[in-house]
Amino acid sequence: MSAEFRQRLARRLEWQRALNDPVKEPRNSLATLAPLRQWQSRRLAQSFKDFLANPAMSPAAEFFLSDLYADRDFSARDRDAARVLPMMSRFLPDSLLRAATDAIELAVLSHALDMRMAEHLAARPNPKAAITIADYTRAYQHGNYRRLRQHQIELVLRVGQALDAAVKKHGVYKLLRAARIPAQMAGLSELQGFLERGFHAFDALGGADDFLDQVAAREREVSRRLFAAHPRPFDQLNSSSR
Numbered sequence: 001m002s003a004e005f006r007q008r009l010a011r012r013l014e015w016q017r018a019l020n021d022p023v024k025e026p027r028n029s030l031a032t033l034a035p036l037r038q039w040q041s042r043r044l045a046q047s048f049k050d051f052l053a054n055p056a057m058s059p060a061a062e063f064f065l066s067d068l069y070a071d072r073d074f075s076a077r078d079r080d081a082a083r084v085l086p087m088m089s090r091f092l093p094d095s096l097l098r099a100a101t102d103a104i105e106l107a108v109l110s111h112a113l114d115m116r117m118a119e120h121l122a123a124r125p126n127p128k129a130a131i132t133i134a135d136y137t138r139a140y141q142h143g144n145y146r147r148l149r150q151h152q153i154e155l156v157l158r159v160g161q162a163l164d165a166a167v168k169k170h171g172v173y174k175l176l177r178a179a180r181i182p183a184q185m186a187g188l189s190e191l192q193g194f195l196e197r198g199f200h201a202f203d204a205l206g207g208a209d210d211f212l213d214q215v216a217a218r219e220r221e222v223s224r225r226l227f228a229a230h231p232r233p234f235d236q237l238n239s240s241s242r
Contacts, residue, residue, distance in 0.1 A: 005089075005097065005101070006086070008101060009101055009104070012101065012104045012105050012108060013104065015108050016075065016104065016107070016108045019108060019111055019112055019115070020075050025115070027115040027118065027119055028115070030115070030118040030119060030122050031122070031127065031128070032118040032119075032121040032122045032127055033114060033115065033118040034071075035121075035130075035131060036114060036117055036118050036121060036131065036139075037071040037114060038071050039131045039136065040069070040071070040114075041065070041069065041070065041071035043234060044064075044065060044069045045065060046234070047218060047222075047234060047237050048061045048064070048065060051211070051214075056204065056205060056206065057205065059200065059201040059204040059205070060160070060204070060205050060208065060211050061211075062201065063197055063198055063201035063202075064156070064160075064215070066197075067103070067194055067197060067198065068106060068156055068159060069156075074103075074104075074107040075107075091175045091176075091178050091179040092172075092175055092176065092179060092195075093166060093169055093172055093175070095162045095163070095165040095166040095169065095172075096162065096163075096166045096172070096176065096195055096199075098158070098162040099158075099159050099162035099163050099166065099195065099198060100194070100195060102158045102159045102162065103155075103159050103194065105155055106152065106155040106156060106159065109148065109151065109152055109155065110152060113145065113148065113149070113152065116139075116142060116143055116145075117136075117139040117140060117142060118139075119142075120138065120139040120142040121135060121139050133231075133232075133233065133234075136226075137226050137229055137230075137233065140226045140227075141226065141227060141229070144227075146223075146227060149223050149227075150220070150223070153216060153219045153220060156215065156216075156219070157212055157215070157216055159198070160202065160208055160211070160212045160215070161208070161212065163199060163201070163202040163208070164202050164205070164207070164208035164209075166199060166202075167199060167202045167203045172199070173199060173203075176195060176196060176199055179192060180192055180196070218237045221237065222234060222237065
């Protein structure tokens with residue numbers, strides 16, 4: 001693992017630790033954070049329903065929903081990275097290391113943006129009220145972070161592209177399996193599991209370009225509509241985004 005890669009990983013992990021520290025970042029305890037993530041998870045599952053119904057695309061769609069867009073805390077997986085990636089770098093190609101590092105950055109950026117939105121939702125007259133599309137739109141627009149929202153989508157694509165590149169390299173799965181036992185012995189199986197699930201999901205695609213192009217088009221259109229205060233930002237994504 002190069003010194004540049006170590007520095008990049010260290011910066012992302014430091015950001016991750018700071019954002020998840022309940023003392024430094026009290027917004028972690030906002031009562032609106034969990035409902036927001038659940039709302040987003042349901043929306044994405046609805047937007048991905050045609051991918052999930054497609055036998056070739058469903059493994060990649062399920063991986064995105066469970067490991068990149070999920071309503072769950074990725075901090076344990078990402079804390080593993082500081083210890084396990086230097087060891088795994090002896091076995092794994094750069095493409096898988098890039099996938100792991102970009103996934104960490106994606107999780108941290110998404111958490112930061114979610115806390116910003118949760119803060120806005122908490123300022124409603126009734127913070128416990130169910131989140132409406134109008135509520136979500138206003139929270140999404142809060143701060144006007146258009147560049148960061150575009151970067152969030154780019155990170156999703158970069159993870160997929162890195163996994164697709166790993167799939168295309170001969171012998172990578174054997175190397176990934178070789179890293180499994182050392183990772184398990186060290187008690188660091190979260191990140192290993194993420195990489196294995198991603199590899200299998202993109203291997204099943206038989207080429208990720210079409211899937212990733214559609215994901216990018218849809219999510220960019222959603223972002224555009226939300227910033228434009230479109231009354232139905234998630235409607236007809238399957239036909240309008242292609």
